[in-house]
Amino acid sequence: MKVWVDKTKCTGCAHCHDVCPVAVFEMKDRTANDVNSDVAPPEQQWNGKINPEVYAKWKDVQDGHRHFADKYENGSGGLSVAVNGEACILCQACLIECEGECITIVDDTGSEYHSIYK
Numbered sequence: 018m019k020v021w022v023d024k025t026k027c028t029g030c031a032h033c034h035d036v037c038p039v040a041v042f043e044m045k046d047r048t049a050n051d052v053n054s055d056v057a058p059p060e061q062q063w064n065g066k067i068n069p070e071v072y073a074k075w076k077d078v079q080d081g082h083r084h085f086a087d088k089y090e091n092g093s094g095g096l097s098v099a100v101n102g103e104a105c106i107l108c109q110a111c112l113i114e115c116e117g118e119c120i121t122i123v124d125d126t127g128s129e130y131h132s133i134y135k
């Protein structure tokens with residue numbers, strides 16, 4: 018299984034990190050050297066620019082999660098990186114919890130799965 022996060026849309030909510038039963042995701046500071054260390058294609062890697070539509074939707078939401086914070090602190094903030102995609106069992110928990118709708122999973126047959134926020 019290949020798993021990656023579109024970093025331009027990731028709010029840093031950490032829902033994926035919290036629900037994944039096999040620890041595919043690691044939260045990293047936006048300035049970390051290895052923030053693009055999953056297999057996201059170049060246009061989905063972090064280059065300092067947040068998708069404006071996702072930013073407008075989540076910037077003022079107060080739900081106990083930090084949105085678009087540079088650092089991962091107190092359970093949210095930073096960016097999610099799929100550091101362990103090989104372990105994915107396609108339970109789909111992250112796909113329904115990802116508020117940025119920015120997770121892609123590709124199985125061994127080449128089928129793609131995308132997150133759609135519930």
Ligand code: SF4
Nearest residue numbers: 037105106108109111
């Ligand atoms: S679908 Fe894969 S990456 Fe997502 S929560 Fe389940 S095991 Fe983790």
Ligand code: SF4
Nearest residue numbers: 027028031033115117
């Ligand atoms: S659930 Fe989606 S938006 Fe939230 S940290 Fe994970 S990848 Fe980013």
